[in-house]
Amino acid sequence: MRFNKLIGLAATASVMMSGVAYAESLTIATVNNGDMIRMQGLTDDFTAKTGHTVEWVTLEENVLRQRVTTDITTKGGAFDIMTIGMYETPIWGKNGWLVPLNDLSAEYNVGDILPAMSGGLSYDGTLFAAPFYGESSMIMYRTDLMEKAGLTMPDAPSWSFIAKAAREMTDRDNDINGICLRGKAGWGEGGAFITAMSNSFGARWFDENWNAQFDTREWSDTLNFFVNMMNDSGPSGFATNGFNENLSLFQQGKCGMWIDATVAASFVTNPKDSTVADKVGFALAPDNGMGVRSNWLWAWALAIPAGTQKEAAAKEFIEWATSNSYIELVASKEGWANVPPGARTSLYENANYKDIPFAKMTLDSILSADPNNSTVDPSPYVGIQFAAIPEFAGIATEVSQEFSAAYAGQQTVAEALAKAQAITNDAMEAAGYR
Amino acid sequence: MARAVTPRRKAINTIIAWLVGLLIFFPILWIVVLSLKTEGDAIKTPLEVLTSVWTLESYAVVQDRSDYFKHFSNSVIIALGSTLLGIVVAVPAAWSMAFVPSRRTRGILMWMLSTKMLPAVGVLYPIYLLFIELGILDSRIGLVVVLMLINLPIIVWMLYTYFKEIPGEILEAARMDGANLKAELIYVLTPMAIPGIASTILLNVILAWNEAFWTLNLTAAKAAPLTAFIASYSSPEGLFYAKLSAASVMAITPILIMGWFSQKQLVRGLTFGAVK
Numbered sequence: 222m223r224f225n226k227l228i229g230l231a232a233t234a235s236v237m238m239s240g241v242a243y244a245e246s247l248t249i250a251t252v253n254n255g256d257m258i259r260m261q262g263l264t265d266d267f268t269a270k271t272g273h274t275v276e277w278v279t280l281e282e283n284v285l286r287q288r289v290t291t292d293i294t295t296k297g298g299a300f301d302i303m304t305i306g307m308y309e310t311p312i313w314g315k316n317g318w319l320v321p322l323n324d325l326s327a328e329y330n331v332g333d334i335l336p337a338m339s340g341g342l343s344y345d346g347t348l349f350a351a352p353f354y355g356e357s358s359m360i361m362y363r364t365d366l367m368e369k370a371g372l373t374m375p376d377a378p379s380w381s382f383i384a385k386a387a388r389e390m391t392d393r394d395n396d397i398n399g400i401c402l403r404g405k406a407g408w409g410e411g412g413a414f415i416t417a418m419s420n421s422f423g424a425r426w427f428d429e430n431w432n433a434q435f436d437t438r439e440w441s442d443t444l445n446f447f448v449n450m451m452n453d454s455g456p457s458g459f460a461t462n463g464f465n466e467n468l469s470l471f472q473q474g475k476c477g478m479w480i481d482a483t484v485a486a487s488f489v490t491n492p493k494d495s496t497v498a499d500k501v502g503f504a505l506a507p508d509n510g511m512g513v514r515s516n517w518l519w520a521w522a523l524a525i526p527a528g529t530q531k532e533a534a535a536k537e538f539i540e541w542a543t544s545n546s547y548i549e550l551v552a553s554k555e556g557w558a559n560v561p562p563g564a565r566t567s568l569y570e571n572a573n574y575k576d577i578p579f580a581k582m583t584l585d586s587i588l589s590a591d592p593n594n595s596t597v598d599p600s601p602y603v604g605i606q607f608a609a610i611p612e613f614a615g616i617a618t619e620v621s622q623e624f625s626a627a628y629a630g631q632q633t634v635a636e637a638l639a640k641a642q643a644i645t646n647d648a649m650e651a652a653g654y655r
Numbered sequence: 656m657a658r659a660v661t662p663r664r665k666a667i668n669t670i671i672a673w674l675v676g677l678l679i680f681f682p683i684l685w686i687v688v689l690s691l692k693t694e695g696d697a698i699k700t701p702l703e704v705l706t707s708v709w710t711l712e713s714y715a716v717v718q719d720r721s722d723y724f725k726h727f728s729n730s731v732i733i734a735l736g737s738t739l740l741g742i743v744v745a746v747p748a749a750w751s752m753a754f755v756p757s758r759r760t761r762g763i764l765m766w767m768l769s770t771k772m773l774p775a776v777g778v779l780y781p782i783y784l785l786f787i788e789l790g791i792l793d794s795r796i797g798l799v800v801v802l803m804l805i806n807l808p809i810i811v812w813m814l815y816t817y818f819k820e821i822p823g824e825i826l827e828a829a830r831m832d833g834a835n836l837k838a839e840l841i842y843v844l845t846p847m848a849i850p851g852i853a854s855t856i857l858l859n860v861i862l863a864w865n866e867a868f869w870t871l872n873l874t875a876a877k878a879a880p881l882t883a884f885i886a887s888y889s890s891p892e893g894l895f896y897a898k899l900s901a902a903s904v905m906a907i908t909p910i911l912i913m914g915w916f917s918q919k920q921l922v923r924g925l926t927f928g929a930v931k
Contacts, residue, residue, distance in 0.1 A: 248875050248876045250875070252890075253887060253888065253889060253890040253893075253895065254890055254892050254893050255893050258720065261720070262720075276875075276876035276877075277876070278875050278876050278879070278883070278887075279887035280871070280883075280886050280887060281886055281889035281890055281891065282890070282891050282892070283891070284871060284886055284889075287872075288871065288872060291779065291780070291783055291872060292783075295780065295783050295784055295787060296787070297783060297786075297787050297792055298787070298792075299792055299793055299875040300875060409891070410891065463891060464891055464892050465890075465891060465892070465893070465894070468698075468893075468894065469698035469894070472695070472698065473698070473699065482892065484892065485892075488893065488894070493693075493695060494693075494694055494695035494894060495695075
């Protein structure tokens with residue numbers, strides 16, 4: 222009897238000890254946006270299922286990027302999971318800085334991830350980050366103002382239609398701007414928009430030999446079209462407007478059209494914050510008849526830095542946060558409009574989600590974006606609104622500053638393009654590409 | 656002979672002083688206003704913002720989402736720790752430069768100050784690697800040491816300026832009475848320099864409290880102070896102005912209160928010797 226008790230005690234102690242050893246505390250660096258904050262609020266579900274606890278480090282996008290880059294390049298080990306985007310993932314995967322996610326469980330169903338997302342988050346066919354949510358860009362427009370202008374927005378409009386509609390919808394007396402677009406300097410702000418737009422005009426950042434292409438007619442057409450349209454129909458001071466400024470203008474009813482990230486759809490249709498929530502329509506980002514649209518592709522994804530001591534627990538978290546069951550958890554708590562979009566095919570087959578007004582256009586936008594063939598003429602880089610090379614962020618930030626100066630009227634478009642050409646070629650030469 | 660100030664001149668000066676004061680204070684006032692609005696109202700035009708509903712909603716959200724007191728206690732420990740450690744190191748240094756100067760003293764003082772001109776990011780990687788090697792990444796002790804080193808030139812300079820005001824003869828008299836170096840520093844010099852030391856402490860607590868580069872780059876979840884707390888509410892995609900403002904108000908309130916109660920000492924300390 223005593224022997225049995227001893228065995229029982231030992232077994233209990235062993236189970237308890239293994240339980241203690243198994244439960245990990247994960248530190249996750251993430252970006253501050255609505256979907257990520259919602260996930261933080263639901264972390265108890267993960268802890269209840271696995272026993273692992275989570276500590277969050279939430280930072281603004283650019284601060285996060287700098288912070289996690291410092292940590293991963295020095296193998297600092299401050300984070301067990303990092304939130305990174307499509308720009309970093311292939312570069313870091315190539316460098317061996319990330320744990321490959323090639324052994325996720327069968328229930329997770331990797332094949333359900335939208336191909337555009339898994340493609341952009343892989344290097345050499347290996348997935349290095351799991352998409353938490355994905356986005357493209359699309360047109361959000363005021364249905365009432367479009368009707369008032371006597372126009373009908375096609376599902377896939379051209380830039381010339383957009384410029385015409387913007388002119389017709391502009392009503393300066395009532396503070397209504399026909400179109401609101403990003404002009405703010407920064408590679409992820411105005412730089413992302415103008416790069417995606419330039420693709421539809423046949424422009425590209427580099428030719429096959431990594432020579433800058435800002436001296437081409439295509440870039441001149443892109444920038445002149447943008448500046449003319451914004452001067453005609455855009456808000457004053459558009460050179461300093463980014464996502465938040467345009468969101469604010471649109472929600473206050475001061476924009477006829479806004480072309481920006483698909484995630485904005487849930488903000489502009491939320492009656493709590495938007496005065497035009499019931500008057501918003503959606504369409505694909507414009508093209509110019511050259512076979513490439515001006516929408517981008519982006520995903521915020523979860524990745525594990527190589528060398529972490531908690532790889533198994535980190536993978537459990539990634540499986541939980543990017544799974545279908547997480548999507549259902551969010552839907553049950555906060556409704557289908559608030560689930561993280563753009564990552565899984567099955568979400569767009571779900572009858573509940575199909576009722577969301579912007580769901581179809583979001584999916585169509587994502588599906589029409591191809592990071593491997595983003596330009597009309599061949600280019601040596603992967604990426605739509607960026608070129609996935611380490612030097613791009615620095616170069617594009619400088620170039621976008623020159624463009625913003627042209628938007629603000631501080632220099633001409635020709636001057637901005639000439640400077641962009643020189644900046645880019647110098648940087649590419651210094652980096653050894655040319 | 657002092658110039659006579661006419662009542663009219665005095666009134667104009669007062670109005671100008673108030674206007675300048677309001678101009679400087681306006682950003683803080685506007686942060687407070689925005690923190691008391693909903694996200695939807697916070698993005699409206701200034702007039703619409705002022706006439707919209709007042710609410711504590713953002714404070715409740717921030718309180719619910721973040722562990723304010725963990726960040727607050729980290730800020731207190733890091734700011735006070737780095738300042739006090741800095742004082743312990745700087746008092747002997749400033750004493751030697753003020754009372755036993757060599758021909759290199761001026762050069763050393765200038766060199767110390769010149770280190771403040773180095774962009775912090777230039778030494779981020781060496782310091783980050785050092786922290787990894789020492790195992791003090793995301794630790795309060797690591798930040799105490801770094802912030803102490805960063806503020807040390809200012810502490811030494813301020814103390815040096817105060818010590819220079821103290822007549823050397825008093826220290827000489829103490830030595831003649833048998834005081835050794837330790838007794839001279841602790842019982843003679845320090846009591847006389849208390850106002851200067853207090854001002855130095857106050858200013859450096861403020862500097863350490865507000866320091867955002869190192870506190871963001873060398874911390875993760877454990878040692879993050881209030882600067883990281885504020886940074887977690889900034890976003891380029893989405894509406895976070897009201898919550899960001901609420902977080903900012905919560906982060907700056909302690910230091911504002913401290914500044915309010917110690918403003919006399921601060922002003923005195925900062926203007927000490929300025930009119931010589």
